[in-house]
Amino acid sequence: MRQAGRSLPEYRAAREGTAMLDACLTPSLASEITLQPVRRHDVDAAIFFSDIVVPLKLAGVDVEIKPGVGPVMGSAVRTKDDVARLRDLGPLAPESLAAVSDGVALTVAALGGTPLIGFAGAPFTLAAYLVEGGPSRDHLAARTLMHSDPVTWAELTDWAADVTGAFLRAQVLAGASAAQLFDSWAGSLGLSDYTAHVAPASARALGHIADLGVKKVHFGTGTSELLGAMRDVGADVIGVDYRLHLDEANRRLGGTTPLQGNIDPALLAAPWPVLEAHVRDVVARGSSAPAHVVNLGHGVPPETDPTVLTRIVELVHGL
Ligand code: 1CP
Numbered sequence: 001m002r003q004a005g006r007s008l009p010e011y012r013a014a015r016e017g018t019a020m021l022d023a024c025l026t027p028s029l030a031s032e033i034t035l036q037p038v039r040r041h042d043v044d045a046a047i048f049f050s051d052i053v054v055p056l057k058l059a060g061v062d063v064e065i066k067p068g069v070g071p072v073m074g075s076a077v078r079t080k081d082d083v084a085r086l087r088d089l090g091p092l093a094p095e096s097l098a099a100v101s102d103g104v105a106l107t108v109a110a111l112g113g114t115p116l117i118g119f120a121g122a123p124f125t126l127a128a129y130l131v132e133g134g135p136s137r138d139h140l141a142a143r144t145l146m147h148s149d150p151v152t153w154a155e156l157t158d159w160a161a162d163v164t165g166a167f168l169r170a171q172v173l174a175g176a177s178a179a180q181l182f183d184s185w186a187g188s189l190g191l192s193d194y195t196a197h198v199a200p201a202s203a204r205a206l207g208h209i210a211d212l213g214v215k216k217v218h219f220g221t222g223t224s225e226l227l228g229a230m231r232d233v234g235a236d237v238i239g240v241d242y243r244l245h246l247d248e249a250n251r252r253l254g255g256t257t258p259l260q261g262n263i264d265p266a267l268l269a270a271p272w273p274v275l276e277a278h279v280r281d282v283v284a285r286g287s288s289a290p291a292h293v294v295n296l297g298h299g300v301p302p303e304t305d306p307t308v309l310t311r312i313v314e315l316v317h318g319l
Pocket residue numbers: 001002003004005006015020047048049050051052053065067068069070071119125134135136182184299
């Protein structure tokens with residue numbers, strides 16, 4: 001999860017000379033990069049190589065992914081007129097998503113039974129990039145707009161929900177067996193802001209795949225106070241970041257919801273006995289939930305030794 005591929009030398013070789021978004025939209029390359037960690041680590045599922053801003057790009061937004069920075073917009077979306085211009089781009093037509101559908105279909109065929117997880121960014125996280133113009137710490141401009149012009153904010157997040165929902169739907173229709181919605185930056189919101197100004201658009205995004213029968217995972221960071229609200233937008237599984245123990249997350253969710261998580265990425269660089277004890281603890285705490293998908297509590301740092309990841313998978317399979 002989270003730019004996981006960057007720790008692999010074979011990823012860096014495959015990406016050499018190709019801009020990130022071009023790589024995402026080249027089906028054979030996106031498929032090859034998706035398969036790399038499955039081959040190397042023997043994980044039980046793959047996550048499609050793409051990015052949460054791909055549907056924005058396909059809708060016509062001026063966005064690129066700058067190396068070492070992340071998604072950067074040509075201009076920030078700050079005013080009612082800016083949002084109107086965005087909405088004029090219209091929804092994302094299925095034919096605009098051909099490169100995504102083709103990449104997924106190639107990948108599913110090559111995986112031969114190992115499931116593929118499709119994903120998309122949630123409307124708040126996408127709006128945070130659009131309004132800020134790029135990565136930011138506290139998403140101040142986005143949260144200002146939310147309160148100073150709630151109508152424009154709702155128009156923006158509804159547009160984002162439809163664009164990202166179409167991206168997710170294309171992946172599932174092309175063969176992805178589960179769908180993950182990343183609201184990575186929702187942790188900068190309090191519960192009342194989340195419920196009033198964000199949850200409706202997230203429900204709208206997931207609504208795009210409601211008829212397709214795949215399980216929906218919903219993940220955010222710093223969202224320990226939002227877990228129930230994030231489930232209630234229509235998720236089947238809650239992804240938990242590294243800040244909250246899984247037994248406590250399960251308690252907060254009333255013992256009803258499968259969990260995904262939450263090995264602390266910081267410990268990937270710790271001595272093996274420290275990391276091993278942590279992984280065992282994560283698995284033990286996760287066993288309190290109705291089901292548990294083991295993964296990281298956020299992304300793999302690019303400098304991670306990939307052999308450590310292989311060793312974690314072996315350990316978890318043994319458990
Ligand atoms: O992990 C994987 O490789 C799977 C594919 C994947 C996924 C699931 C990529 C490829 N991006 C994402 C999701 C994504 N992208 C999220 C949600 C998950 C999370 O919280 O990290 C977010 C917030 C982004 C935005 C983004 N794209 C960032 C973060 C910037 C910030 O604000 O901190 C970055 C660095 C990117 C670029 C990116 N996306 C993916 C890769 C492999 C890369 C790195 C490109 C490179 O340098 O090679």
